[in-house]
Every structure is written in C-alpha cells, then in structure tokens.
Amino acid sequence: MSMATKDIYVPGQRICQLDENIICGQGTYDKNGFVYSSRAGYLHKLQSQDGKILFEVRTNVETTTVPSIDALVTARITNVTPRFCKCAILSVGRTLLRETFRGQIRKEDVRATEKDKVEMYKCFRPGDIVVARVISLGDAQSYVLSTAENELGVVIATSEAGSTMVPISWCKMQCPKSLAEEFRKVAKVQPQFIQYSGT
Amino acid sequence: MPTDSRRIAGPESSTNPYNFCSEKPRHELLQNGKRQDGRKENNIRPIFLKAGVVSQARGSAYIEQNETKAICAVYGPREVIRKEDFSMKGLLTCEFRFATFSCRERRQHQQDVEEKDYSVQLLEALEPAICLDKFPKAQVNIYVTVLQNDGSALAAAITCASVALADSGIEMYDMVAGSSVRVAGKSLLMDPSYQEEYKPEEDTGLTNSGSVTVGLMPSLQQVSAITSKGEIEFELVKQAVAKCVEVCTQLYPVLQQALVRSVSEKEDEDG
Amino acid sequence: MCFSTKPSQIYIDPTKSNMVDVLLSDAEKTFIIHGIQDNLRDDGRGCEDYRHMEIETDVVSSTSGSAKVRLANTEILVGVKAELGEPSPGKPDKGRLEFFVDCSANATPEFEGRGGEDLALEISNMLARAYDCPSCLDLGKLCVVKGQQCWVLYVDILLLECGGNLFDAASVAVKAAIHNTCIPAVTVSKDEGHVDIELSDDPFDVHHLDVTSAPCIVTLSKIGHSHVVDASQKEEACCLARLMMGVTEKGTVTALKKEGSGSLDPSSVEEMMETGKRVGQALNKSLKEVLCQEEQKGKKKEQTGFLR
Numbered sequence: 001m002s003m004a005t006k007d008i009y010v011p012g013q014r015i016c017q018l019d020e021n022i023i024c025g026q027g028t029y030d031k032n033g034f035v036y037s038s039r040a041g042y043l044h045k046l047q048s049q050d051g052k053i054l055f056e057v058r059t060n061v062e063t064t065t066v067p068s069i070d071a072l073v074t075a076r077i078t079n080v081t082p083r084f085c086k087c088a089i090l091s092v093g094r095t096l097l098r099e100t101f102r103g104q105i106r107k108e109d110v111r112a113t114e115k116d117k118v119e120m121y122k123c124f125r126p127g128d129i130v131v132a133r134v135i136s137l138g139d140a141q142s143y144v145l146s147t148a149e150n151e152l153g154v155v156i157a158t159s160e161a162g163s164t165m166v167p168i169s170w171c172k173m174q175c176p177k178s179l180a181e182e183f184r185k186v187a188k189v190q191p192q193f194i195q196y197s198g199t
Numbered sequence: 200m201p202t203d204s205r206r207i208a209g210p211e212s213s214t215n216p217y218n219f220c221s222e223k224p225r226h227e228l229l230q231n232g233k234r235q236d237g238r239k240e241n242n243i244r245p246i247f248l249k250a251g252v253v254s255q256a257r258g259s260a261y262i263e264q265n266e267t268k269a270i271c272a273v274y275g276p277r278e279v280i281r282k283e284d285f286s287m288k289g290l291l292t293c294e295f296r297f298a299t300f301s302c303r304e305r306r307q308h309q310q311d312v313e314e315k316d317y318s319v320q321l322l323e324a325l326e327p328a329i330c331l332d333k334f335p336k337a338q339v340n341i342y343v344t345v346l347q348n349d350g351s352a353l354a355a356a357i358t359c360a361s362v363a364l365a366d367s368g369i370e371m372y373d374m375v376a377g378s379s380v381r382v383a384g385k386s387l388l389m390d391p392s393y394q395e396e397y398k399p400e401e402d403t404g405l406t407n408s409g410s411v412t413v414g415l416m417p418s419l420q421q422v423s424a425i426t427s428k429g430e431i432e433f434e435l436v437k438q439a440v441a442k443c444v445e446v447c448t449q450l451y452p453v454l455q456q457a458l459v460r461s462v463s464e465k466e467d468e469d470g
Numbered sequence: 471m472c473f474s475t476k477p478s479q480i481y482i483d484p485t486k487s488n489m490v491d492v493l494l495s496d497a498e499k500t501f502i503i504h505g506i507q508d509n510l511r512d513d514g515r516g517c518e519d520y521r522h523m524e525i526e527t528d529v530v531s532s533t534s535g536s537a538k539v540r541l542a543n544t545e546i547l548v549g550v551k552a553e554l555g556e557p558s559p560g561k562p563d564k565g566r567l568e569f570f571v572d573c574s575a576n577a578t579p580e581f582e583g584r585g586g587e588d589l590a591l592e593i594s595n596m597l598a599r600a601y602d603c604p605s606c607l608d609l610g611k612l613c614v615v616k617g618q619q620c621w622v623l624y625v626d627i628l629l630l631e632c633g634g635n636l637f638d639a640a641s642v643a644v645k646a647a648i649h650n651t652c653i654p655a656v657t658v659s660k661d662e663g664h665v666d667i668e669l670s671d672d673p674f675d676v677h678h679l680d681v682t683s684a685p686c687i688v689t690l691s692k693i694g695h696s697h698v699v700d701a702s703q704k705e706e707a708c709c710l711a712r713l714m715m716g717v718t719e720k721g722t723v724t725a726l727k728k729e730g731s732g733s734l735d736p737s738s739v740e741e742m743m744e745t746g747k748r749v750g751q752a753l754n755k756s757l758k759e760v761l762c763q764e765e766q767k768g769k770k771k772e773q774t775g776f777l778r
C-alpha cells in the first residue's frame with residue numbers, strides 16, 4: 001500500500017521524529033532522532049505488513065544507481081577468455097544506466113554445479129546479453145558477477161548467421177534460420193521476472 | 200606552461216589598459232552608510248537560482264547575483280577510469296573555472312592557481328554534504344563555470360553546485376549555501392561586488408582589510424567550508440563568520456524553492 | 471561536532487586524502503579519540519601543546535637565506551633565493567614572493583612522480599594566502615626600480631620527513647628562512663633615461679626583511695568532540711575536519727581555511743579560532759626569541775646537521 005503525498009522535500013529537510021514504527025527508506029536518513037530527506041522529490045508513505053510506516057523520497061526521473069551487492073544486473077559480454085569473461089553492465093534492476101560499468105564473470109561463478117567442468121566458450125560469446133547477480137564490488141576495475149542460478153545467464157544471443165537465437169535447453173540455443181545449435185549458459189526466464197523488467 | 204596550439208594566440212605579451220591609469224579610480228566603500236550600488240552593509244544582492252538547465256547533465260543549476268553569473272553541471276556516478284585503489288567511498292571531483300572573458304582582466308584558458316585553489320575549496324565545501332558511501336568506487340564530477348564575475352564568485356559557486364547536486368538525485372545529507380563578506384575597517388559588507396572585493400594589491404591603508412567566505416549546511420547548522428584572505432582582527436573574523444552563517448541560513452528557502460520548482464516541472468513533463 | 475553518518479567506520483582512503491596517512495584500526499582510533507576527550511594525547515601532551523621543535527637557520531650556503539625545522543619527526547628545509555626580476559603589473563612598487571613546495575619521495579613513496587603534487591599545491595597556496603596582505607611583510611623594500619626591477623624571493627620548501635602537521639612546520643620554517651634572508655645592496659644610477667643597477671661587492675653589505683608581523687599557520691584538528699593543535703600522523707588519521715589559521719604576533723588573522731571531508735558546528739569553529747589565536751600568538755613569540763638567539767650566535771654556532 002503506497003501513499004504518495006504532494007509534499008516536495010529537499011535534501012536536509014526534516015520529515016518527522018523517528019520512532020519504532022518508522023522505517024527510513026530510500027532517499028531518507030536518520031540523525032539525532034529525526035528523519036531527514038536526502039533527495040529532492042515527493043514523499044511517499046508506505047504501510048508495511050507489520051504496521052510500520054516506511055518513508056521514502058522519490059523522484060520521477062531515473063534515480064542515480066550504482067551496482068550494489070546482490071543486485072540483479074543486465075550486462076553485455078565484451079570479451080571471453082578461458083578463465084573469465086568481461087562485460088559492460090547496462091542496467092541495475094529496473095534502472096537503465098547512462099554509462100556502463102565494467103564487470104566480470106569468473107569461470108567458477110558461471111553455474112552452481114560441476115564448476116570445474118565449465119568451458120567459458122560454451123557459455124558466453126561477445127555480444128550476448130546476460131542477466132547476472134553482483135556478488136562482489138571487486139577491485140578498482142570491475143564488479144564481480146555470477147550466473148550460478150537457473151534464472152541467470154544468457155537471455156539474448158545472436159547466432160553466427162546473424163539472427164536472434166531461441167533457447168532449446170539450459171545449455172543450448174538454436175538459430176531459427178540455419179537451425180545450427182550453439183552452446184550457452186541459458187537463463188530460465190521467469191514470467192514474474194519479465195514483468196519486473198517491464199518488457 | 201604549455202600552450203594550446205589549436206587556439207588563436209593573442210599578442211605574445213599584452214597588458215590590461217587599466218594598468219596605465221596613473222591614478223586608479225578610488226571609491227569609498229561606504230558613503231553615508233550606503234554602498235556604491237545603494238545597498239546597506241547587511242544587504243545581499245537579489246539571487247536568481249534555477250535547477251535543471253543543462254539537458255545532458257545528470258543535474259545542473261544556474262545562479263545569478265546581479266552581475267555574478269555561474270553555471271554548474273553534475274555528471275555521474277560513473278566509473279573511475281584511472282587505475283586507482285579500491286575505495287568503499289565514492290570519489291568526488293570538482294572543476295572550478297572562470298570563463299576567459301568573465302573578469303576585468305582576461306584569463307587564460309588553462310586552469311590557473313586561483314581556479315585550482317577554488318576547485319579544492321568547492322570540493323571541501325560539498326564533500327561533507329554528500330552521502331559518498333552510497334556510490335562505492337564510482338565518481339561524481341562537478342563542473343562550475345563562472346560566466347561573469349562581479350564578486351563573491353566562490354560563494355555563488357558553492358550555492359549553485361549544491362543545487363545542481365540535489366537536482367541530479369545524488370543523495371545528500373543537506374544542501375550547502377555559500378556567502379561571503381568583505382571586512383574593511385570596522386564595517387562588514389555582505390556579498391561584496393567586484394569593486395568591493397578584497398584585492399591584496401590595493402593598499403587601502405586600513406589595518407583591517409580582507410574577506411571571509413563560509414559554506415554552511417543550513418538545516419544541520421554545520422559549517423562545511425571557511426576561508427579568508429587579508430589581515431583581519433580576531434574579533435572581526437568571529438563577527439564575519441557569524442554574519443556569513445546568518446546569511447547562509449537565510450538563503451535556505453531560496454535553494455529550497457529552486458529545487459521544488461524543478462521537481463514539480465519534471466512531474467509535469469512526465470504527465 | 472564532526473558530522474558523519476557512521477563515526478565508528480572512518481574509512482581512510484590513501485588516494486583521496488591529502489595528508490600522509492598511516493593505517494589505524496577502529497580500536498586504535500577510539501583510543502585516541504577518548505584520550506583527547508580527557509585532554510590526554512597518546513604521546514602525553516595536552517590538547518594545546520606543540521611537540522618538540524628545533525629550528526636552525528643559515529643551513530644551506532648556496533641560498534640567500536635558509537632554515538630547517540624539525541617538529542618531532544616532521545622535517546622541513548626551506549631555501550630562499552633572491553633574484554632580480556620584473557614586478558607584477560598590479561604592484562609595480564613592490565617585490566614578489568613566490569612559494570614552491572617540493573614533496574620529496576624520500577619522505578614517503580606516495581610522493582613519487584606527481585604523487586605529492588596536490589599536497590604541495592595546497593601548502594603553497596595556503597602560505598601564499600597567509601603572506602598576501604600588505605602589512606605582514608614590507609615588500610616595498612624589495613623594489614629596485616619602480617615598475618621595472620624588483621627582488622623576487624623564491625621560497626622553496628622541501629619536505630624531508632612527514633610526521634604530521636606539515637602546514638605549521640612549513641610556515642615556521644618559511645618565517646625563519648625569510649628572517650635569515652640577506653638581500654644584497656644595489657645602487658641604481660640613471661643617465662639619459664638609461665637605468666644602471668650595480669650590485670655591491672661587499673658580501674656583508676646586505677639588508678634583511680623584518681618578519682615581526684609575518685604570520686605562522688596554526689592547524690586545529692577536530693577529533694571527537696574536542697580539538698587539538700599539532701596533530702601527529704596518527705591523530706590526523708582520526709580527524710575529519712581541520713581549521714587552518716594564519717596568525718600574526720598581534721593576533722590578527724591573515725588566512726583561514728577549513729580542510730577535510732567533515733564539517734564543523736559554528737560554535738566549535740569559534741572555539742577553535744580562539745585556541746588558534748592563543749596558540750598562534752605564543753608560537754610567534756617563541757619563534758621570535760629563538761630567531762634572536764640564532765642571530766646572536768651568528769657564524770659561531772655549531773651545525774647540527776640533517777635528519778638525526
């Protein structure tokens with residue numbers, strides 16, 4: 001249950017006193033027993049199941065997002081080597097990024113079982129679009145991503161003939177034109193997930 | 200200093216014609232309790248502040264205080280390209296520039312020492328207000344260009360940049376308002392214009408001559424930046440800082456209004 | 471009060487901070503912060519005490535004036551070179567003062583290449599600002615021919631060892647070095663609009679600049695709820711906001727600057743300025759005494775040498 005108010009708050013503006021029934025959500029922070037806004041936007045009051053009120057300050061424009069641990073990201077594979085593949089993170093959750101962030105999927109994070117038998121070239125190819133989870137912020141260069149879940153992996157891939165392939169099993173995709181089969185770590189795209197991404 | 204070969208260079212050495220004035224026009228700062236532009240000591244110039252002026256930028260703002268005009272754009276959070284150590288905190292960069300034609304004397308297009316100094320001061324004024332832990336290992340870039348300088352440029356830049364940051368949606372603990380004061384003798388002139396500003400080369404013969412600039416987070420009542428130039432008596436420095444804090448607090452509604460307007464305009468655009 | 475959301479998780483980022491950092495654990499920081507609250511610092515000092523300082527002037531014979539300051543394990547060497555040059559167009563009847571800071575990689579490997587540039591710029595900007603007022607140093611004495619020739623004092627500051635509180639030590643060293651600077655006497659003769667400048671042959675025919683009203687920089691570091699002067703490297707790692715002041719002997723303020731990623735309460739700014747003024751005046755006074763003693767000893771004093 002969400003209740004959008006018509007009140008616009010700006011950073012540093014006090015929203016209310018903090019008590020045990022209040023949770024500080026996105027765009028707010030608490031300090032010295034008060035809830036403050038940390039963003040310019042509309043105040044939303046959300047009623048959670050246990051009777052607590054969640055305060056959020058939201059803007060209508062895209063929010064500023066950076067990949068965080070456990071976030072689902074969509075990325076494009078740019079480079080594949082026997083030990084890992086590099087990718088460019090295109091969006092975090094529902095938010096499309098203006099500029100990409102670099103990420104990498106290591107060989108041992110491709111799938112949950114038989115990790116030692118993974119062959120990177122049979123899982124990803126440059127240009128594939130994958131859905132992955134951030135498992136670590138990594139080093140100064142790239143985020144570390146994982147596709148070790150049924151729902152994660154390649155969602156869009158182009159065949160050598162140049163058309164978009166159709167998944168035929170969890171590890172194979174087929175080109176509708178040439179009927180050639182190619183190996184991929186295919187994501188089992190869940191209906192609720194499709195709704196989530198808004199496509 | 201290396202020069203940019205793509206630009207048309209002026210004469211190798213040129214001098215500002217004002218240097219040839221035998222007697223520089225001297226104006227009294229205060230006459231019958233009034234300043235040259237008719238303001239009283241405590242009065243600040245009217246402020247025009249607008250958020251969301253550069254469409255490509257994540258956030259932007261424009262400020263005008265009579266003839267002092269500055270524009271600020273914020274980009275990011277984005278990837279740090281240069282190889283640097285991993286950091287759980289975000290990185291903030293600031294570039295403060297005067298447009299080459301913005302001052303009485305022409306400025307070079309390369310960043311000079313004063314601009315670098317202002318960049319650092321601006322960065323330090325804004326850093327305490329930003330939730331840097333919300334964007335680990337990413338960077339936010341702030342660019343301020345002063346289009347016309349009629350005094351108090353740093354203070355205007357601080358105010359403008361904090362509105363641009365809030366407009367970009369980057370999470371902040373508070374806004375930052377900037378204000379500056381000129382100390383001359385026993386009088387404190389708020390928000391000095393270019394003529395009233397302290398210039399070290401002008402020997403006014405006053406023992407107390409200088410300026411103080413303060414950046415304040417108005418809602419939390421925290422001073423985030425404080426700088427001064429010139430020699431000032433201790434008691435007057437204290438007074439000057441207190442005056443600046445007072446003025447910054449008064450500026451808060453102006454900052455707030457500019458943001459509220461930009462938020463509701465964005466709402467209208469989205470339908 | 472310093473403002474930070476998670477005061478217990480002060481993260482030191484070596485690439486970001488301009489101070490030369492040491493790595494401290496949270497427990498060590500808490501220990502230092504609690505100690506300072508009770509006016510007890512980890513080296514036994516009170517909150518307004520400086521560490522042991524040694525000043526030596528006239529240490530480099532190739533300069534017009536030089537000084538070496540050792541503040542516990544911070545070591546700074548300043549050399550002043552006086553050269554003839556053109557005055558700046560804005561001040562035709564005054565000499566020029568140019569500050570340049572060199573962060574030697576000897577002090578810390580972080581300074582290698584361009585690593586120390588930001589810190590160097592910050593120190594030189596702060597010094598230039600503190601000295602940029604007509605009454606601190608009589609630059610009119612450096613004028614030779616108005617609008618054409620003047621003495622330019624190149625003040626080169628070399629950081630040899632970094633043990634915290636670089637700004638204060640650098641300002642003390644600069645003041646001592648300028649005090650020590652000998653400017654050769656020149657005679658100017660004009661004939662038919664042609665100006666001749668002749669340098670005196672006598673090496674003792676020199677004049678000195680009066681540094682009585684020159685400022686010293688005092689850095690006040692806000693740690694926990696109190697503030698301290700002359701923070702050591704460890705204390706600097708616990709500090710989120712610093713206030714730097716250029717203070718003269720008379721107690722006037724020639725430059726003010728807040729540094730660091732934290733913010734300060736208006737009331738604590740005032741308290742810090744009070745302390746800064748008090749400490750700054752005392753520092754100027756004792757520096758003056760030391761410089762007088764050094765001068766009396768003259769050439770007879772024994773050299774103590776570098777980096778002991």
